[in-house]
Amino acid sequence: MSQAAPTERLDRLRHWIAHRHALAPAEVSLCLAAGDASFRRYFRLALPDGDTRMVMDAPPAQESDNSHRFVAIARDWHQAGLPVPRLYEADQEAGFLELEDLGDSAxxxxxxxxxxxxxxxxxxxxxxxxxxxxxxxxxxxxxxxxxxxxxxxxxxxxxxxxxxxxxxxxxxxxxxxxxxxxxxxxxxxxxxxxxxxxxxxxxxxxxxxxxxxxxxxxxxxxxxxxxxxxxxxxxxxxxxxxxxxxxxxxxxxxxxxxxxxxxxxxxxxxxxxxxxxxxxxxxxxxxxxxxxxxxxxxxxxxxxxxxxxxxxxxxxxxxxxxxxxxxxxxxxxxxxxxxxxxxxxxxxxx
The missing domain is CATH 3.90.1200.10 (Aminoglycoside phosphotransferase (APH), C-terminal lobe)
Known part of the structure; x- marks a missing residue:
């Protein structure tokens, strides 16, 4: 991945969140929360009302199948009464998911x-x-x-x-x-x-x-x-x-x-x-x-x-x-x- 790609992804992510929450892109407050062994990154989103969300950035070129599976399983397991993060919104074509923030306490x-x-x-x-x-x-x-x-x-x-x-x-x-x-x-x-x-x-x-x-x-x-x-x-x-x-x-x-x-x-x-x-x-x-x-x-x-x-x-x-x-x-x-x-x-x- 080129050096410019993460910045471009982050800009797209900001605009997606801004549109969802009726904010200006400059008002979107994101802080990198975690990365993992895959290409996924996780950001903590701080909303103006003090609420926080976890936003997953899963680049479609590498993570498309995983994102689709994550969304389907999250819905199935939630319906089964299992403790999984709430899924607020998913743009699977872009690879952006907005999730419940469960904190940092693994x-x-x-x-x-x-x-x-x-x-x-x-x-x-x-x-x-x-x-x-x-x-x-x-x-x-x-x-x-x-x-x-x-x-x-x-x-x-x-x-x-x-x-x-x-x-x-x-x-x-x-x-x-x-x-x-x-x-x-x-x-x-x-x-x-x-x-x-x-x-x-x-x-x-x-x-x-x-x-x-x-x-x-x-x-x-x-x-x-x-x-x-x-x-x-x-x-x-x-x-x-x-x-x-x-x-x-x-x-x-x-x-x-x-x-x-x-x-x-x-x-x-x-x-x-x-x-x-x-x-x-x-x-x-x-x-x-x-x-x-x-x-x-x-x-x-x-x-x-x-x-x-x-x-x-x-x-x-x-x-x-x-x-x-x-x-x-x-x-x-x-x-x-x-x-x-x-x-x-x-x-x-x-």
């Missing part, structure tokens, strides 16, 4: 250490919200989290993390592991999947939790959003804590019909761990792509944290033992060396 800002009572309590509330999402949101209009998508996501790891960042080949076990992770995901009950149910996409507003950034939602595996939260970017919970949450989630899912009663604790835990491994491998690839292709800074420093999640997910299962050995003896040392060459602390890479 869930991770309320964490106080991995074992602290507030951290644990907020995770309990987030899991309760996830159960409401899976029970209430309609899945019929969402694209399927199918084999092709799962395969594309897993391909990010060997392409961007192994080949492009580290210059190493995947191990002989990779094809079998890839096949098993895809099969395990496809064998789970299908529900609405936010697809980035991480603390950064849960806003605390008026002491409630709100869902944001849901434009990538799909119909897919029951455990995906659970492990997105529990093995996300901010916390690494110990085995007993993780196991207890997974088991409680299983029991609730059986009780309300999301999961067949014959899925016992061990089967469900294996499904959750396999799903966590799939997502973590995807995240490792995405973070490398964001760094190498999109020149986004800061993502490589998060790789050791997700490597630890990957090892936690594989550790209970003998079928993954050979891949774990490769992680310990080949991947982890290569990653540590690359981070050191770039002047990045490995954060205690295992």
């Amino acid at each position: 869930l991770q800002q309320h964490f106080a250490g991995v074992d602290a009572p507030p951290t644990l309590a907020w995770h309990e509330r987030a899991i309760e919200l996830l159960e409401r999402l899976q029970n209430r949101a309609p899945a019929t209009a969402l694209p399927a989290y199918d084999e092709a998508l799962l395969d594309r996501e897993l391909s990010l790891f060997p392409e961007w993390c192994l080949e492009r960042l580290l210059g190493i080949a995947p191990p002989p076990e990779w094809p079998a592991l890839r096949r098993r992770l895809i099969d395990d995901a496809l064998n789970q009950p299908r529900v609405v999947v936010h697809r980035d149910f991480d603390a950064m996409n849960l806003m605390v507003h008026d002491d409630g939790l709100y869902l944001i950034d849901f434009q990538d939602a799909v119909a897919g595996p029951l455990t995906y959003d659970l492990i997105s939260l529990l093995r996300g970017r901010y916390c690494r919970f110990d085995e007993p804590r993780f196991a207890a949450w997974v088991e409680t989630f299983r029991q609730h899912a059986i009780r309300d019909g999301r999961l067949p009663a014959e899925i016992d604790a061990r089967i469900f835990r294996r499904q959750a761990d396999a799903m966590a491994a799939q997502r973590t491998l995807k995240v490792l690839g995405i973070f490398c792509r964001l760094t190498l292709r999109d020149h986004k800074i800061g993502y490589l420093s998060r790789l050791p944290h997700f490597l630890a999640h990957l090892q936690d997910s594989l550790a209970p299962w003998p079928a993954f033992a050979d891949f774990r050995v490769w992680l310990d003896t080949t991947f982890a040392p290569a990653l540590r060396g690359e981070l050191q060459c770039r002047g990045i602390s490995d954060g205690g890479t295992p």
Whole structure:
């Protein structure tokens, strides 16, 4: 994107808001609130009466499909009684959306250490919200989290993390592991999947939790959003804590019909761990792509944290033992060396 393009977009955005609120463009008060890993930008709009709104700028050339999905899902989930930002207006051709302002308090800002009572309590509330999402949101209009998508996501790891960042080949076990992770995901009950149910996409507003950034939602595996939260970017919970949450989630899912009663604790835990491994491998690839292709800074420093999640997910299962050995003896040392060459602390890479 040229240097002039963001300024031109901002001018167009000002005129759109001015027309909506009967203001002169010079009277439109916008402050950049956030950007993300995509091309979207978010601005806080201060209206003359003191009210504020959040305005999304989603350039159509890069974000058209996402904007259309966001609008459709926002309306569906609002009608289902789920906590999402109110949508005031959308010009999807221009890529401008005016939304309710939920403030700046993302869930991770309320964490106080991995074992602290507030951290644990907020995770309990987030899991309760996830159960409401899976029970209430309609899945019929969402694209399927199918084999092709799962395969594309897993391909990010060997392409961007192994080949492009580290210059190493995947191990002989990779094809079998890839096949098993895809099969395990496809064998789970299908529900609405936010697809980035991480603390950064849960806003605390008026002491409630709100869902944001849901434009990538799909119909897919029951455990995906659970492990997105529990093995996300901010916390690494110990085995007993993780196991207890997974088991409680299983029991609730059986009780309300999301999961067949014959899925016992061990089967469900294996499904959750396999799903966590799939997502973590995807995240490792995405973070490398964001760094190498999109020149986004800061993502490589998060790789050791997700490597630890990957090892936690594989550790209970003998079928993954050979891949774990490769992680310990080949991947982890290569990653540590690359981070050191770039002047990045490995954060205690295992």
